[in-house]
Amino acid sequence: xxxxxxxxxxxxxxxxxxxxxxxxxxxxxxxxxxxxxxxxxxxxxxxxxxxxxxxxxxxxxxxxxxxxxxxxxxxxxxxxxxxxxxxxxxxxxxxxxxxxxxxxxxxxxxxxxxxxxxxxxxxxxxxxxxxxxxxxxxxxxxxxxxxxxxxxxxxxxxxxxx
Amino acid sequence: xxxxxxxxxxxxxxxxxxxxxxxxxxxxxxxxxxxxxxxxxxxxxxxxxxxxxxxxxxxxxxxxxxxxxxxxxxxxxxxxxxxxxxxxxxxxxxxxxxxxxxxxxxxxxxxxxxxxxxxxxxxxxxxxxxxxxxxxxxxxxxxxxxxxxxxxxxxxxxxxxxxxxxxxxxxxxxxxxxxxxxxxxxxxxxxxxxxxxxxxxxxxxxxxxxxxxxxxxxxxxxxxxxxxxxxxxxxxxxxxxxxxxxxxxxxxxxxxxx
Numbered sequence: 291x292x293x294x295x296x297x298x299x300x301x302x303x304x305x306x307x308x309x310x311x312x313x314x315x316x317x318x319x320x321x322x323x324x325x326x327x328x329x330x331x332x333x334x335x336x337x338x339x340x341x342x343x344x345x346x347x348x349x350x351x352x353x354x355x356x357x358x359x360x361x362x363x364x365x366x367x368x369x370x371x372x373x374x375x376x377x378x379x380x381x382x383x384x385x386x387x388x389x390x391x392x393x394x395x396x397x398x399x400x401x402x403x404x405x406x407x408x409x410x411x412x413x414x415x416x417x418x419x420x421x422x423x424x425x426x427x428x429x430x431x432x433x434x435x436x437x438x439x440x441x442x443x444x445x446x447x448x449x450x451x452x
Numbered sequence: 453x454x455x456x457x458x459x460x461x462x463x464x465x466x467x468x469x470x471x472x473x474x475x476x477x478x479x480x481x482x483x484x485x486x487x488x489x490x491x492x493x494x495x496x497x498x499x500x501x502x503x504x505x506x507x508x509x510x511x512x513x514x515x516x517x518x519x520x521x522x523x524x525x526x527x528x529x530x531x532x533x534x535x536x537x538x539x540x541x542x543x544x545x546x547x548x549x550x551x552x553x554x555x556x557x558x559x560x561x562x563x564x565x566x567x568x569x570x571x572x573x574x575x576x577x578x579x580x581x582x583x584x585x586x587x588x589x590x591x592x593x594x595x596x597x598x599x600x601x602x603x604x605x606x607x608x609x610x611x612x613x614x615x616x617x618x619x620x621x622x623x624x625x626x627x628x629x630x631x632x633x634x635x636x637x638x639x640x641x642x643x644x645x646x647x648x649x650x651x652x653x654x655x656x657x658x659x660x661x662x663x664x665x666x667x668x669x670x671x672x673x674x675x676x677x678x679x680x681x682x683x684x685x686x687x688x689x690x691x692x693x694x695x696x697x698x699x700x701x702x703x704x705x706x707x708x709x710x
Binding site for chain 1: 463464467468471472474475476477478479480481482484485486487488489490493
């Protein structure tokens, strides 16, 4: 595990932020499903740099996302992404202990909790049903996990699933 | 050398606490419906979580409240016993009042319902009449002295000619010798005593009472107080100026002597 962020990593983080802005999505029940590339990036940040960096990166990403698209609930994404950063960073501590399938399950659970918490705040006080909340959270999680699996297998060469 | 034990917080936990606090602070500064609802839900949750603490504090507050109530109970008990003594005293006074009813001077209480000071004859209207056994020519007084007499009655009301009326006259007795005289009103609460002989020793402050000679007024009702005495050589009687004892400026209740 590295202790200080490398310059290429920071540059890559900025690139992911830019990509996140332009990535297309699809609509479900009036809610747009957009793959969360920042979350996927945080999985690798957690694996490579541990909890502390992961939390700060998550907080930074969350704040940017809040200012960019969730101004009415500013702080919600920063809150959930900080928590997620803590969870994903903790995963690095057990990288050599847990087999890849357990790690995948843990990451899936963390993704799901992240989206559930965020969309709970977003849908709170609105007519959106609990079913829609779960649908949207599960779909976001699935999309995220699929992209992570593809990236890990095809581009990053099993950094996560090794 | 002993090392001081400073509580150690891992920097990642500290970072998590800081970022979460900052995020929550940002979130709760918003006024969107989502945040409002979230605040509401959190307050309910906090209430439920803090229920044991509230319950624990409630026990102490109940104890304090109990002490206050006990203190109030003692005070109320004392007050109650005081009121009980007043009740007995009231009964005693009522008995005394009943005793006084058997005295020669029997009266009823009446309310003044109208003042007719603008009329040439100064008068007031009372809310008692023939139904209350009030007839014409009954003495009307207040707690200080003579006020007038009834001049007209109906079933439920009666008119009283006031002592200040220009045509009002009343026979009085004054001084140690109980000398006879006649009260004549002059202006306001003042009047003169006519017919008081010069040889009669009189001093300022003496009280003139009804003589009882008249058929209307019973004897010994206070009428007026002497305020000045003038013995002129060219006059056969003393010139005595008096001030009325009855409160003619403000009266709501009067007594009609039956």
